Amino acid sequence: MATVKIKFRPSSVNAKEGILFYQVIHNRVARQINTGCKIYPAEWDNLSSRVVIPPRTEESRCHYLHSLENRIKEDTTRLRYILARLDRTDKDYSADKVVELFFISPEDGGFISFCQNLINQLKQIGKVCTAETYATSLNSFIRFRGDRGDIPLGEVDTDLMAEYEVYLKSNGICPNSSSYYMRNLRAMYNRAVEKELVVQRSPFKYVYTGIDKTVKRAVSAKVIRQIRDLDLVLYPLMDYARDIFMFSFYTRGMSFIDMAYLKKEDLKNGILSYRRQKTKQQLLIKWEQPMQDIIDKYDTSGTPYLLPIIKDTGKDERRQYKSAEHLINSKLKKIGIQLGLEIPLTTYVARHGWANIAKSKNVPISTISEAMGHDSESTTRIYLASLDTSVIDKANSLVIKSL
Template identity: 30%
Template sequence: MIGATTAIVHDTRIKKKDGTYAIKLRVTYNREQKYFPVGKFLTKDDWKTMKEGKHRNKTLKDLETHLSGIENKAIKIIDNMESFSFAEFMNQFNDKPQSKTSVLDALSERHKELTDKDRISTAITFQYTIKSIEDYLTSIKRKKLSFTDITPEWLQSFEDWMTSKGKSITTTGMFLRNLRTMVNQAIEEGNLPRENYPFSKNKYQIPSARNVKKALTIENIKQFIEYPAKTEAEQRAKDMWLFSYLCNGVNMKDIVRLKFKNMDSKRISFVRSKTERSTKANQKSITAIRIPEINAIIEKWGNKHAVPNNYVFPILSVDDTPEEEYEKIKQAVKTINKYTKRIGKELNFELSLTTYTARHSFATVLKRSGAPIEFISESLGHNNLRTTESYLDSFEDDTKESYQRKLLDF
């Protein structure tokens, strides 16, 4: 590695009680020097004798051979590094496992952990993150990536490459958040100095998609409800979208996993799949009142055997593996979106009508009706108001105008 040099030195700055001083490996890079203890100590006289090579006893000869081996090890490590950093050198010099310093190995381990815990959806995002980073490294003719390589400059370059490949800001942000998770873990485990943390306001910030319109107006909802479905499949998709909208914007995964034991004669209660693992200490049960429109959808499309452990809607089976469950939910969402998008186009809606829109529409219609944000937050199952605010679309122009006129309402 050009620019990094090594030397075995006698550090005489601190004297031990027995009159010896520590022998250390000195590494110099870009005029910066760092010293690494090797666990050996000598007096000044013995150090001089060993270095001059005269009248050395067997102990000093063996020690010099040992020290030479240590320096050769350091040189080999440096020569094999694609880019030098003291933190990475220290990890390898101290024989820390490569998996602790390799980003791709750490991501792979995380992917396996998530898979073993049946968190298939999140595991897949890590799988895609690994593939994207591997493709990026290939594009810049690199094979390895250590945590010390993750600098603000590297992150910006990776982001630019992702967008140049047509990846959305949402996808790019998701992959970078996965990467940030592993960087945080590396710091916690002592595999990356805290001062090397690249994600901050003054260093690199993960991009977030601009807040585009995701919610229908109450007039749009009326049009949607009154729309005459052309086929049974279209009607089923329409009803499942409406079920989500009326049940606090519950997402399709939670609808598909809903069981009869989650319901009584008046209400539906459940914990969101998204938070049941990540917020065990503060899980919020979401409750939706069983209004007639909700009951009608359950009656029409629900499982006819209403026993506690049966799924309300016959999409999943109790014998499904996590992988099979993931694929069935994915297919259900895809099918519903296919028909709701078609309905949205027929009604000339500006936005793409998907299952995701139902959740945002629930929150936004409530906000526009004057419901307190605290109520909306509780209904959505959020733990803080900031998350809720991100769901809320802006008011219509006429509402803004009515408030703006009050500025001159003398």
């Protein structure tokens, strides 16, 4: 079994810095790894083999020594991982082999590198949504790593994820968003385990990966009326954002992606029929005049789509819808500020708003669930399967007329 020690070699010149190095010993053969780091004798404790900060040390020097402590911790953790891997796979390895593996770039077997390759693979096989979800979480983790860059798969442990969770919290990330990042990183880590690139160490065991209760993003009928009646003639982009918001509200809180992919052929005989992108559930909506008023405002003659979200079928449609979503939510937030709303106004508020108003009109929860295409509770779905769609249409008409 190999051992690794951190050692300090003083300079032969008095008052000069000495060097730190790692000593690898295996089968009575010793090899050294020069860290390139220099410190003064007073900054090293031989008994505990660690860096110390003498009293009255300048702030810049303290910062350097703290960075050095982190560097030593990462290097020794990496060396222990290399030794553990060699013990499992190569019983006849040498001390020279340990040194050789240490100098291989961490990116060659790094967690970030693996995740980036996985994301590219998912894009290639058409799983764009999953790829984008993973990319969002990975980008957050990359920001957390900063100048430290990638980290070997074997060094992804509970301490690292606990540190990442603290980083998220300190940057104002709410528990649900933190959990979202953690779950996606865990899914990618588990892919590496499945490929036998790393032994399962359950690094996400002690971080939050649940779903916390959140403040509902709902507004009253009075607020919806205010949004509808705003004079935005001089602000066409805000007017456009308001129209998309109201269309979502009129269609029982239709999600943005579903609105983006609505086609003209989906509207027949006064019924709008579409299949939810998220659940693949088919929903039918009675066409109401306010919906038609919005459609009539925009020229979509050059596309098969009902709304002016995807405007050029010859270009990347997904990119167009994502760009439009960003623009619309940006303008909606400005409208929300203008109205003095306590919550950020987004298209998702239309969905919560519709449900909230329907509930205030004593529309049964079961009807609201069916109208919005919820399918999270199997018992509810069994009951709702026999619900007459005219009940839902009446509920929607009631909500719209309440404005």
